[in-house]
Amino acid sequence: MMSDDAPVDYVARTHAWYGALGYRPYRYAQFRDVPFAPLGRRLGDATVALLTTAAPYRPELGAQGADAPYNAAAKFYDVWSGDAAAEHDLRVSHVAVDRAHLSDDQNCWFPAPALRRAAAAGRIGAVAARFHGVPTNRSQRTTVEVDAPEVVRRVREDGADAAVLVANCPVCHQSMSLMARALEAAGIATVVMGAARDIVERCGVPRLLFSDVPLGNAAGLPWDAASQDATLAAALALLETAVGPRTTAVNALCWPTPGWKRDYLNLEGLTAEDLAARRARHEADLAVAAKLR
Numbered sequence: 001m002m003s004d005d006a007p008v009d010y011v012a013r014t015h016a017w018y019g020a021l022g023y024r025p026y027r028y029a030q031f032r033d034v035p036f037a038p039l040g041r042r043l044g045d046a047t048v049a050l051l052t053t054a055a056p057y058r059p060e061l062g063a064q065g066a067d068a069p070y071n072a073a074a075k076f077y078d079v080w081s082g083d084a085a086a087e088h089d090l091r092v093s094h095v096a097v098d099r100a101h102l103s104d105d106q107n108c109w110f111p112a113p114a115l116r117r118a119a120a121a122g123r124i125g126a127v128a129a130r131f132h133g134v135p136t137n138r139s140q141r142t143t144v145e146v147d148a149p150e151v152v153r154r155v156r157e158d159g160a161d162a163a164v165l166v167a168n169c170p171v172c173h174q175s176m177s178l179m180a181r182a183l184e185a186a187g188i189a190t191v192v193m194g195a196a197r198d199i200v201e202r203c204g205v206p207r208l209l210f211s212d213v214p215l216g217n218a219a220g221l222p223w224d225a226a227s228q229d230a231t232l233a234a235a236l237a238l239l240e241t242a243v244g245p246r247t248t249a250v251n252a253l254c255w256p257t258p259g260w261k262r263d264y265l266n267l268e269g270l271t272a273e274d275l276a277a278r279r280a281r282h283e284a285d286l287a288v289a290a291k292l293r
Contacts, residue, residue, distance in 0.1 A: 010196040017265040021279040034204040034245035035184040049128035049160035053172040054090035064091040066102040072288040079150045080133040094169030101214035103222035111219040114232040128158040136172035148182035167194040177203035191235045193218045207242045209235040211251040
């Protein structure tokens with residue numbers, strides 16, 4: 001049994017889970033070299049973009065709340081953008097997000113209000129006019145060759161000097177890491193806010209703010225604006241202080257209830273029938289997703 005003090009090894013945990021379901025291990029992205037773009041101006045004068053992997057709520061697609069099962073129909077496979085000054089209803093539709101510890105407070109994964117508060121306080125110059133939705137695609141080639149160039153184009157079009165990228169499930173930690181690498185190569189400073197440290201550091205990013213909390217809460221504790229503001233502040237500080245790539249800062253945030261690390265994708269007590277049922281559900285989800293691509 002793992003220690004509550006050690007970060008979850010999401011690569012090993014997901015490999016064990018899907019291996020038990022009969023799938024071959026997924027090969028997460030891994031790079032030796034990491035691009036790095038220093039913040040080109042004072043943060044108080046900089047325009048900061050927000051990138052999310054959350055999906056717009058579409059009631060016609062069925063249940064998408066925190067207590068709903070994974071809903072493959074609610075996923076998206078193309079980059080999309082929204083008005084950063086408007087209110088939105090975004091949901092986390094990811095197959096392996098920690099639903100047992102997910103709330104309906106979207107500020108845990110979409111810190112747009114916190115970013116606007118930072119701008120109002122003069123901590124940043126401005127919030128970019130649009131935020132951008134990044135697909136959580138298992139295909140690394142699609143992410144690198146299709147999604148990343150489009151995100152870079154839109155962020156540049158918005159005149160952003162830097163970007164904050166918030167990750168949720170294991171695969172979208174990889175997607176956001178690949179996105180950060182592309183933005184940095186284009187001269188735009190980035191910071192990833194994430195909870196799967198092993199996946200992000202394996203891929204290699206310039207700046208990671210690691211929060212040791214359940215997946216889906218990388219932007220702060222549920223219904224706790226102070227923790228959300230503090231988490232964003234730590235991410236913004238990393239934009240200013242990092243002097244080279246692979247800089248990881250550990251957020252002081254603590255999850256209020258113990259034991260959550262043992263709950264995530266735990267195989268203990270599952271029978272062969274249980275695993276067969278979970279595989280059947282996963283295959284059905286894959287079929288739904290295949291029709292959307």
